[in-house]
Amino acid sequence: GENVEQHPSTLSVQEGDSAVIKCTYSDSASNYFPWYKQELGKRPQLIIDIRSNVGEKKDQRIAVTLNKTAKHFSLHITETQPEDSAVYFCAASGSGNTGKLIFGQGTTLQVKP
Amino acid sequence: NAGVTQTPKFQVLKTGQSMTLQCAQDMNHNSMYWYRQDPGMGLRLIYYSASEGTTDKGEVPNGYNVSRLNKREFSLRLESAAPSQTSVYFCASVWDYRGYEQYFGPGTRLTVT
Numbered sequence: 383g384e385n386v387e388q389h390p391s392t393l394s395v396q397e398g399d400s401a402v403i404k405c406t407y408s409d410s411a412s413n414y415f416p417w418y419k420q421e422l423g424k425r426p427q428l429i430i431d432i433r434s435n436v437g438e439k440k441d442q443r444i445a446v447t448l449n450k451t452a453k454h455f456s457l458h459i460t461e462t463q464p465e466d467s468a469v470y471f472c473a474a475s476g477s478g479n480t481g482k483l484i485f486g487q488g489t490t491l492q493v494k495p
Numbered sequence: 496n497a498g499v500t501q502t503p504k505f506q507v508l509k510t511g512q513s514m515t516l517q518c519a520q521d522m523n524h525n526s527m528y529w530y531r532q533d534p535g536m537g538l539r540l541i542y543y544s545a546s547e548g549t550t551d552k553g554e555v556p557n558g559y560n561v562s563r564l565n566k567r568e569f570s571l572r573l574e575s576a577a578p579s580q581t582s583v584y585f586c587a588s589v590w591d592y593r594g595y596e597q598y599f600g601p602g603t604r605l606t607v608t
Contacts (some may be wrong), residue, residue, distance in 0.1 A: 390537070416596065425585065425599040426538070472538055480528045480545045481592030482553065487536040 384409045386474050388486025396494050399402070399461045402487045405472035414475040415448060416456050416483070421468045429470075430457070462493045496520055499600035501586050507606045508576045516571040516603050518586030526589045527569035528553075528597065529561060531582040538585065544569055545592050576607045 385408040395401050407415075416431035432439045432455065434447045439446050443462075448455040455474075461468055469488045476482030499520045508514055518527065526545050530538040540553030542561040550561050557581060560572045569588075573580060586600040 388537075414595075415541050427599070428596045431596065473538075476540075479592050480543060481589050481595075481597070482528070482540060482543060483538075483597060484554075485530075485539070487535060487537045495526065 384474075384476050384484045386472060386484045386486040388472050390489060391487065392490045392492070394492045394494065395462055395475050397456070397464060399462055401457075401462055401466070401491055401493075403457045403470055403491075404454065404471065405456070405474075406452075406454050406474060409474065409477055409484075410453065411477055412453075412484075414441060414493055416473050417446060418471045418473065418485075419468045420471065420488075426471060427434070448454050458490075462494050464492075464493050465475040467493045473484040499586055499588055499598050500602035501603050502585075503579045503603060504601065505556075505604050507608065508573075509608055510577060513572070513574050514576065515573075516586075516605075517568070518570065519568045519601055520588040520598070521567065521590050522588065522590070522598065523564070523566070524588035524590050524598075525564065526588045526592045528589075529556065529571045529589065530560075530585045531571070531580075531600075532585060533582050541584075542569065556607055573605075576605075581605060581607045 413434040418426035420426040445458040472486040473483040528543040529541040541586045544563040584603045587597040
């Protein structure tokens with residue numbers, strides 16, 4: 383079935399360092415790949431997304447890369463700040479014209495001051 | 496513009512009781528989704544409604560039913576609650592199924608004893 387694997391499950395970095403979270407997906411028909419940030423007790427919120435016709439997208443300190451051949455995409459956060467501490471989820475669009483998203487298991491990012 | 500709203504915020508049920516979780520959106524979105532979030536398992540799709548008048552099962556539909564009451568409202572019903580349904584439930588909506596940002600509600604924290 384449809385599956386998204388996300389690694390690592392936890393990540394601890396020093397403030398100012400970079401953080402990288404990686405995801406792989408199983409459905410070659412997936413064409414939309416969003417990343418969500420969830421702070422403790424809050425709802426998930428979209429931080430960046432990418433479509434299958436694009437290899438890389440940047441938004442200030444955040445970037446996402448996509449390798450369709452390998453069915454692999456990654457989130458890169460540069461110059462991390464304590465407020466980046468949260469749980470990050472990757473997702474891939476599911477099969478059919480449904481708008482379904484298949485989510486990874488999440489990565490807890492801790493940025494130490 | 497309230498976005499996606501959910502009621503109630505918290506609920507405690509006894510095993511075997513029933514309840515309905517309510518979700519409404521005021522963004523004129525076509526597609527709506529119900530997820531459950533459990534520690535270490537990401538967000539798993541329970542049911543979705545790609546358009547008004549249609550509903551379909553997601554990854555974990557057993558023990559749940561849904562109703563797309565109109566374009567704005569999508570409810571989730573637990574007919575006979577079980578401890579395994581203890582979770583945080585999120586409703587989400589998206590303008591179109593072809594891959595756009597899903598907006599999440601604030602969540603309902605449900606405990607079944």
